[in-house]
Amino acid sequence: MRPTVHDIADHAGVSLATVDRVLNRRPGVRAATRARVEAAIETLGYVRDVAAANLAKGRVYPFTFILPSSDNSFMHGLHDELRHAMARSASERTNIRIVEVPAFEPTALIATLAEARDTQPAGIALVAVEDEGVRAAIDAIAAEGIPVVTLVSDLPGSRRAHYAGVDNIAAGRTAGGLIGRFLRGRAGKIGVLAGSMLVRDHRERLDGFSAVLTADYPGLAILPVREGRDDPEVARAAVAGLMAEHPGLLGIYSLGAGNRGLIAALKARPDIRPVVIAHELTAFTRAALSEGLIDAVLNQDAGHEIRSAIRVLKAKADGVPVIAAQERIRIDIFLKDNLP
Amino acid sequence: MRPTVHDIADHAGVSLATVDRVLNRRPGVRAATRARVEAAIETLGYVRDVAAANLAKGRVYPFTFILPSSDNSFMHGLHDELRHAMARSASERTNIRIVEVPAFEPTALIATLAEARDTQPAGIALVAVEDEGVRAAIDAIAAEGIPVVTLVSDLPGSRRAHYAGVDNIAAGRTAGGLIGRFLRGRAGKIGVLAGSMLVRDHRERLDGFSAVLTADYPGLAILPVREGRDDPEVARAAVAGLMAEHPGLLGIYSLGAGNRGLIAALKARPDIRPVVIAHELTAFTRAALSEGLIDAVLNQDAGHEIRSAIRVLKAKADGVPVIAAQERIRIDIFLKDNLP
DNA sequence: CTGTTAGCGCCTTCAT
DNA sequence: ATGAAGGCGCTAACAG
Numbered sequence: 001m002r003p004t005v006h007d008i009a010d011h012a013g014v015s016l017a018t019v020d021r022v023l024n025r026r027p028g029v030r031a032a033t034r035a036r037v038e039a040a041i042e043t044l045g046y047v048r049d050v051a052a053a054n055l056a057k058g059r060v061y062p063f064t065f066i067l068p069s070s071d072n073s074f075m076h077g078l079h080d081e082l083r084h085a086m087a088r089s090a091s092e093r094t095n096i097r098i099v100e101v102p103a104f105e106p107t108a109l110i111a112t113l114a115e116a117r118d119t120q121p122a123g124i125a126l127v128a129v130e131d132e133g134v135r136a137a138i139d140a141i142a143a144e145g146i147p148v149v150t151l152v153s154d155l156p157g158s159r160r161a162h163y164a165g166v167d168n169i170a171a172g173r174t175a176g177g178l179i180g181r182f183l184r185g186r187a188g189k190i191g192v193l194a195g196s197m198l199v200r201d202h203r204e205r206l207d208g209f210s211a212v213l214t215a216d217y218p219g220l221a222i223l224p225v226r227e228g229r230d231d232p233e234v235a236r237a238a239v240a241g242l243m244a245e246h247p248g249l250l251g252i253y254s255l256g257a258g259n260r261g262l263i264a265a266l267k268a269r270p271d272i273r274p275v276v277i278a279h280e281l282t283a284f285t286r287a288a289l290s291e292g293l294i295d296a297v298l299n300q301d302a303g304h305e306i307r308s309a310i311r312v313l314k315a316k317a318d319g320v321p322v323i324a325a326q327e328r329i330r331i332d333i334f335l336k337d338n339l340p
Numbered sequence: 341m342r343p344t345v346h347d348i349a350d351h352a353g354v355s356l357a358t359v360d361r362v363l364n365r366r367p368g369v370r371a372a373t374r375a376r377v378e379a380a381i382e383t384l385g386y387v388r389d390v391a392a393a394n395l396a397k398g399r400v401y402p403f404t405f406i407l408p409s410s411d412n413s414f415m416h417g418l419h420d421e422l423r424h425a426m427a428r429s430a431s432e433r434t435n436i437r438i439v440e441v442p443a444f445e446p447t448a449l450i451a452t453l454a455e456a457r458d459t460q461p462a463g464i465a466l467v468a469v470e471d472e473g474v475r476a477a478i479d480a481i482a483a484e485g486i487p488v489v490t491l492v493s494d495l496p497g498s499r500r501a502h503y504a505g506v507d508n509i510a511a512g513r514t515a516g517g518l519i520g521r522f523l524r525g526r527a528g529k530i531g532v533l534a535g536s537m538l539v540r541d542h543r544e545r546l547d548g549f550s551a552v553l554t555a556d557y558p559g560l561a562i563l564p565v566r567e568g569r570d571d572p573e574v575a576r577a578a579v580a581g582l583m584a585e586h587p588g589l590l591g592i593y594s595l596g597a598g599n600r601g602l603i604a605a606l607k608a609r610p611d612i613r614p615v616v617i618a619h620e621l622t623a624f625t626r627a628a629l630s631e632g633l634i635d636a637v638l639n640q641d642a643g644h645e646i647r648s649a650i651r652v653l654k655a656k657a658d659g660v661p662v663i664a665a666q667e668r669i670r671i672d673i674f675l676k677d678n679l680p
Numbered sequence: 681c682t683g684t685t686a687g688c689g690c691c692t693t694c695a696t
Numbered sequence: 697a698t699g700a701a702g703g704c705g706c707t708a709a710c711a712g
Contacts, residue, residue, distance in 0.1 A: 015684075016683080017682070030682090
């Protein structure tokens, strides 16, 4: 049997309460006593039973999730997954609160972060926007000892404890590698549709994409980026413009959301059939993949991201390590042949 | 607060012991009493706190994992991941025993299953081999109420409770889709290297691959399959033969393990550069991908498979549901651009 | 500063 | 067939 608090109390010649104080770094223990207890912990190889501890504490984890109120399938999926997680709250001892904020708006996000901080949750997750004020708000929360996890879009340089999302530079590189191979040997223009260059994930995807095309496929020229604000109609107009202005267009990389617009524009011009790579598997992109309108979809598993964010927030709140490999969010590549 | 056993005892007008008996379907409760308790459970919406139950029971989960003793990187990785899981045994209340059996040998596997059954573990995981005797052995174990999970290679039609592995038909289809697009428009021969047609996962990959090539890329002809027994030297000879006999070879699909041999054969003939798709990301395939010797690698995450198998065995042992999406093992596609 | 004691939610003898 | 009481490993008042 593994040692318990009793064993280490005996071994150190102290009471349970003292052991507990040492275990939980609470004050009121003489340095010498503390040392004896720590020695006992060390020699007996004690590891605390987290389940028992949580039971005794009646611990629940109040978490606040701040999500953009974007009207696109990916964000809807993220919301859904979070609701599923909330349904499991009872058995997972979590208590999750969702707060919606307008997308791409630093000011609103900063205000919401401040408000979330006031409720003193056990952890906060947010889809970050690249902004100094947001960074400062995150740092202030972290300074209070509340772990912050960025979700989907990161904010490096801030004091967030973890980023639950994909490596977007690698995602962009992957798109570049695929489009390059699919067009093997041909030369021409490639269009890029983004949501907003304000969010880091979109910028990083573009960087990765450009890097690969420049290095490995010099025949493929990237046209100036069009922004679709992750909005179906804006995106549709952008892609329609792209196709009208560049008749010989070889490929399109849609690195944001709002793919409904992309697909509508493609359908409107059946005479042009560029190689198309998009992000996020939704009902729309799935159908377009099956029909051959889109050639590949890069996806991030929203369910995995949500579950990972929760696991990590719990671990950080408890100060225990995470299984790093389990928390790496992978880039799924879907062709019409491996749709789940 | 969620209701506890006390609440339902009060509500039903019985003692805790009786509630417990009903909860755990133990005998010694009058039908009428049982009904009252069950009604209380229903109306209060009681769900048992598994952590507390496990604490009280001092529950541990003795699991037996039966793995082939194959000398290839993927199986080494699988072993490693299992050892990592064993290192977490203390906090996860598991007690994992590994048994090795010779690969591709039904008789040895059947004997090992019988032996494992005798130790009455809380669950058994195995890399299945397609065989009637194996199926019968699994069914016998399942009949005793011990959950069985197949790992990496499935045995449908058996009474295994779950399969922790990828959809191999989809994997083969994906390989077909990629090779077809990478060779867009060209016509010629494609070689296939398998481990053994005895294991279901290899057969399924071939089926999926053939289906896509036949349907979508009729210009690509699949040569007769060569078996490499997942052994580097046998595989090397097979691929060398393939390249020697078919000078115009356009592509190779290596759907088994033993990729060291494949890579050695490719390096020996720098004059021929077929499009190559292989399975499993290992040190060898990773290097070959970087060097451009291999064009894409389809991977199954051994860590995910092991963790999933353990989670599912626990859930089955406790009779609680699993999060289906979390247990779906994905097919990772790696190009040189998205190596992790 | 340190120890005693009473739980957390559940299970398990041992009585009745 | 049912109940009372003690304990799993840990924490948290409340006393000294």
